[in-house]
Amino acid sequence: MSKQMILVMDFGGQYNQLIARRVRECNVYCEVVPYNISVEKIKEIAPTGIIFTGGPDIVNEEGAILCDKEIFELGIPIFGICYGAQVTTYLLGGDVERIPTREYGKTEITFDTDSLLFKGVEKESICWMSHSSQITKLPEGFKGIAETKNCPFAAIECEEKKMYGVQFHPEVLHTTEGTKMISNFLFNVCKCNGDWKMASFVDTTIEELKNKIGDGKVLCALSGGVDSSVAAVLLSKAVGKQLTCVFVDHGLLRKNEADEVEAVFGPQGDYDLNFIRIDARQRFYNKLKGVEEPETKRKIIGEEFIRVFEEAANEIGEVDYLVQGTIYPDVIESGLGKSDVIKSHHNVGGLPDCVNFKEIVEPLRLLFKDEVRRAGKELGLPDSLVYRQPFPGPGLAIRIIGEVTEDKVKLVQDADYIFRDEIAKAGLDKEINQYFAALTNMRSVGCMGDSRTYDYAIALRAVTTTDFMTAEAARIPHEILEKVMNRIINEVKGINRVMYDYTSKPPATIEFE
Numbered sequence: 001m002s003k004q005m006i007l008v009m010d011f012g013g014q015y016n017q018l019i020a021r022r023v024r025e026c027n028v029y030c031e032v033v034p035y036n037i038s039v040e041k042i043k044e045i046a047p048t049g050i051i052f053t054g055g056p057d058i059v060n061e062e063g064a065i066l067c068d069k070e071i072f073e074l075g076i077p078i079f080g081i082c083y084g085a086q087v088t089t090y091l092l093g094g095d096v097e098r099i100p101t102r103e104y105g106k107t108e109i110t111f112d113t114d115s116l117l118f119k120g121v122e123k124e125s126i127c128w129m130s131h132s133s134q135i136t137k138l139p140e141g142f143k144g145i146a147e148t149k150n151c152p153f154a155a156i157e158c159e160e161k162k163m164y165g166v167q168f169h170p171e172v173l174h175t176t177e178g179t180k181m182i183s184n185f186l187f188n189v190c191k192c193n194g195d196w197k198m199a200s201f202v203d204t205t206i207e208e209l210k211n212k213i214g215d216g217k218v219l220c221a222l223s224g225g226v227d228s229s230v231a232a233v234l235l236s237k238a239v240g241k242q243l244t245c246v247f248v249d250h251g252l253l254r255k256n257e258a259d260e261v262e263a264v265f266g267p268q269g270d271y272d273l274n275f276i277r278i279d280a281r282q283r284f285y286n287k288l289k290g291v292e293e294p295e296t297k298r299k300i301i302g303e304e305f306i307r308v309f310e311e312a313a314n315e316i317g318e319v320d321y322l323v324q325g326t327i328y329p330d331v332i333e334s335g336l337g338k339s340d341v342i343k344s345h346h347n348v349g350g351l352p353d354c355v356n357f358k359e360i361v362e363p364l365r366l367l368f369k370d371e372v373r374r375a376g377k378e379l380g381l382p383d384s385l386v387y388r389q390p391f392p393g394p395g396l397a398i399r400i401i402g403e404v405t406e407d408k409v410k411l412v413q414d415a416d417y418i419f420r421d422e423i424a425k426a427g428l429d430k431e432i433n434q435y436f437a438a439l440t441n442m443r444s445v446g447c448m449g450d451s452r453t454y455d456y457a458i459a460l461r462a463v464t465t466t467d468f469m470t471a472e473a474a475r476i477p478h479e480i481l482e483k484v485m486n487r488i489i490n491e492v493k494g495i496n497r498v499m500y501d502y503t504s505k506p507p508a509t510i511e512f513e
């Protein structure tokens, strides 16, 4: 396994994990640490290179965060990005000043392509700027290696000391050749060998979990989604039977889903862990009887889920660790670098408060979704779990408009199954980000054979989106929609009308409730 490591020192910028991600994409291992890491600690880690991130401060103004100046004496290559470049400049005796108007967005830039940092990069290009102060005087031994109309030192270097700084953000894709620059720093300056792979993340994490947990007891609420599944497998590989996974079947899962989860994690599956499947279907249906209001449904399901989980956890007794499948986009940063505090969003609302445990473990908290999927593949999880599309905690209850009943769950499960099957057969499953069937509360007249029907209408929903905050209705070819419609009408008794929802988000949401 690679011993090389890049240290990303976090000064509170919003793109910091993106920097880490770009480094990992170059097959170089990296870790994000707070800006105030001690020099002793850095010496102990002995990184191959250091990257200073951006941040919101102005270096020479009161309260600005700075790193230990001794870092520049260690002989380790340093790449400062935005605020990181200004920290380098300021601490080494150069000047940084506020600019009258903030420079923001795509900006034309000219590079000195003789620099190792810009080797192979187009001389005239586009970078992404976001700064309200800039370097006005270089430290001794440095020279400018890029300029924009308003920024004379858009990039700086001291080749002898292997120190580089850029005012723009190479980690953001709007900087046309940003990834190339990061790769140049890693390979031309730091001489990394690029032999790190997701397998190394998996191995290292398993090793770390082993050391941390020792003979402790671990509890995991397994939902069957990719995040909690990957987290559970990592833990099971680290501590085996010390891990108990509790999987609550609330009766609002997709068709066959509960069995699929059990097939992977249960006694017949590949992993050596304690798997508890709780059949709480009737319990949830009873609680939801007569309830029509969407928010009330969510609240009931959330509370009932906690109660069921709590009962299971109490039977297990006190545990040392609770596993959460938190991934990076779930992590709400409250200035990791600045305050050393990071709050996490809990996937299952309120869970940690109701179970006795000493500590939460979140092995995926630094990964993006696609990286979690890669880790899942490394760990041998089936594609059906690794590429599972997002599925809401309250499940099908928010895809059934109005009261939820067991019969309606069956209708929506069957229609949804057909829709997913046809989308997969058409090879559209990786293109469309979320797609499902929802049961409208509308019944209408139809005729099948020679008889009149008075049945439900199913709505099909499929969206393309990058962040799920906004979304477009997917343009599914009519032939495929027609096939889905035909199959649903013929195979799902109780449905006589199929509609395709063409609304974007906003104004609609992705889910129906």
Ligand code: XMP
Pocket: 298, 390, 391, 392, 393, 394, 434, 468, 505, 508, 509, 510, 511, 512, 513
């Ligand atoms: P909306 O409907 O708000 O959905 O446009 C955006 C994304 O969030 C998912 N979603 C949920 N996920 N619990 C969850 O875990 C929920 O209550 C919930 N509501 C919506 C939805 O599936 C979509 O991916």
